[in-house]
Structure formats: C-alpha cells, structure tokens
Amino acid sequence: MNMLEKITKFLESFSKSERKVAEAILASPKTAIHSSIATLARQADVSEPTVNRFCRRLDTKGFPDFKLHLAQSLAHGTPYVNRNVDESDSAEAYTAKIFESTIACLDVAKNSLDPNAINRAVDILTQAKHISFFGLGASASVAHDAQNKFFRFNVPVSCFDDIVMMRMSCINTDADHVVVLISHTGRTKALVEIAELARENDATVIGITAKDSPLAKVCNLVLAMDVPEDTDVYMPMASRIAQLALIDVLATGFTLRRGLRFRENLRRVKDGLKESRYQPTHL
Structure with missing residues (x-):
C-alpha cells in the first residue's frame, strides 16, 4: 500500500x-x-x-x-x-x-545512524597505523574525498577504485591496518571478496553500506544509513551525498579524539597551503 x-x-x-x-x-x-x-x-x-x-x-x-x-x-x-x-x-x-x-x-x-557505531569507528580509525578507503563507481569519489580528509591527519592513508589494486593492498595488510569499504547497496560481489581478503590478512574492515547486505555481513563494523534511493534504476545522487557527509562525521570525530595538540598539526597543514592560493582582496 x-x-x-x-x-x-x-x-x-x-x-x-x-x-x-x-x-x-x-x-x-x-x-x-x-x-x-x-x-x-x-x-x-x-x-x-x-x-x-x-x-x-x-x-x-x-x-x-x-x-x-x-x-x-x-x-x-x-x-x-x-x-x-x-x-x-x-x-x-x-x-x-x-x-x-x-x-x-x-x-x-x-x-x-547508530551513534555507538560511529563512536566505535572513530576508536578504530584513531588507533590504526594505516587506513585504506575503497569504493567503486559513484562511491569511488567518496573514497577519494575520504583520502583527502584523512591524508592531513599524519596517518598513512591510501585510496583505490580499482579491484586489482585493492586486492594487492589487502594482501599486504595486517592487524594495524583498517580498510573502509564504501558501497550504497553492499551487493557488489568484488567488494565482498575484498572485505573477506582483508580480514584473512588480519585487517579490520569497516563497511559504509546497507544494513544486512552481503558486504555488511563480512565487515567487522558496519555504518549503515537508510537512504531511500534505488541506484539499480536511478543515478546515484542522495546516497553519494549522504556518504560524503558520513566521511565528514568520521573525520570530525577523529580530529576531536586526537585532542588540541593534534589540531595544532592541522593548523600547520593549513598554513602550509596558504602560499598556493591568491589571498582575498578587500575593496
């Protein structure tokens, strides 16, 4: 009805x-x-x-x-x-x-969103020695945005939108490595295989994906969002924006968890970028 x-x-x-x-x-x-x-x-x-x-x-x-x-x-x-x-x-x-x-x-x-799952994800990310973000199709741009955000956090971070590169990366993971897989539907077979491979090599796998999806079932932790968008029929739009917002949430949580000393490092990163930009003119 x-x-x-x-x-x-x-x-x-x-x-x-x-x-x-x-x-x-x-x-x-x-x-x-x-x-x-x-x-x-x-x-x-x-x-x-x-x-x-x-x-x-x-x-x-x-x-x-x-x-x-x-x-x-x-x-x-x-x-x-x-x-x-x-x-x-x-x-x-x-x-x-x-x-x-x-x-x-x-x-x-x-x-x-489950705040407890968010809190747990931030715990895992702040303890990681290396973070990888993987996404295919529309989710690839989200993975690249995540790399851009976390790259400035003084933690080794990588991003791949190619299955072969993902597989090679997962073979080299260990218990200090966190792999974040991004998929709106969670039904992409290759990504499920990547999650299984990462876990076989002792990495912690976080899925930004649909609740109870095939991908969700093989992740250590799932950040599930209810985004009513059928990407099997329509172009991914709102789901991609929701994923980007969730990356911002995780980046913010990471920054707050690391404390004031860490935010001083972010300030230095920002200062280092100033010379690459034209300064605003005030009339």
Whole structure:
C-alpha cells in the first residue's frame, strides 16, 4: 500500500486535526511534497506538532521521511536519472526537486545512524597505523574525498577504485591496518571478496553500506544509513551525498579524539597551503 492509499484508508481514524492535514495532502499531494512543515501546517490550519504526529501515525520517522514516501507514491520518476524528476520538468522544477529530495534524504540518513557505531569507528580509525578507503563507481569519489580528509591527519592513508589494486593492498595488510569499504547497496560481489581478503590478512574492515547486505555481513563494523534511493534504476545522487557527509562525521570525530595538540598539526597543514592560493582582496 503506497502512502496516498494509506492516507485514504485511515482517513476516518484520524483525529479532527490530523484529518485536516490528510485532506490538505490529498487535495494537492504534489504541493505537499515541496512544502515545508510550516507551510503545510498553515494550509491545513493546524500546528506543526500535529503534522509531525500525523506523519508518525503513518509509520514514518517524521515529516522529511513522510515526504519521501509520498513522492514514491506519486511517480516512478525518470528511469536512469532520478525518481523525483519528471520528463516535463522545467529547469526550475528539477533543480528544486533535486535539492529538496537530497535534504530530505540526508535527514532520514542522519536519524538512521547508530551513534555507538560511529563512536566505535572513530576508536578504530584513531588507533590504526594505516587506513585504506575503497569504493567503486559513484562511491569511488567518496573514497577519494575520504583520502583527502584523512591524508592531513599524519596517518598513512591510501585510496583505490580499482579491484586489482585493492586486492594487492589487502594482501599486504595486517592487524594495524583498517580498510573502509564504501558501497550504497553492499551487493557488489568484488567488494565482498575484498572485505573477506582483508580480514584473512588480519585487517579490520569497516563497511559504509546497507544494513544486512552481503558486504555488511563480512565487515567487522558496519555504518549503515537508510537512504531511500534505488541506484539499480536511478543515478546515484542522495546516497553519494549522504556518504560524503558520513566521511565528514568520521573525520570530525577523529580530529576531536586526537585532542588540541593534534589540531595544532592541522593548523600547520593549513598554513602550509596558504602560499598556493591568491589571498582575498578587500575593496
């Protein structure tokens, strides 16, 4: 049952104020998708907490998650592009849709992360003698961004987006080595084999991937995010942005865990880059 069908089915069971929200959405679901919670509350003449309560009555995690489910109910999108975009959309329309759907996806992803798993990952990374980031396809750019972030942390770090190089790297790992594998679906066979090879050579393997996926099952630790994006059909967009945000979270945790003395080293790295840039001019 899709979201519109759910709303229609349970219309009579809603409270008076929740029903006003339901009727506003049913009257113009496309408008609801692109509305803020404050806008929808005004349209329905209810409070914002009422809108949130209505969303949770429908088994969603809040208003952003509800909008994602509502969008799925309305259309299947443009194949191989984006599920929220229609063929007839103007530049203004598809620009707004991409930004709004990405913001909503990030909110869902944030709420699905386990802080304890984040804390454990930071523990592992700060104790590593060498860190490797592996990713294929869209996740390769995330792995390269992770290398850029962690390279300045005075820890040997490598990044590979080629299976042969990954295999050779894993053969040379040991118990002091951490391998971070990045895959939205966690169903890429080659990456599962890489994770198994790394563990055979005593490395600790962290997976940034889907919960209960084949890749997740062979990792020592999984950082799973709920990003409602079907990359089997559509171009990876929000999932890639969520992965990048998670790398920023790990880099921040790493920096804070190392303390003030370590941050002084980061300052020196920044100072060393100043000569490579034109300085801003003040008129």
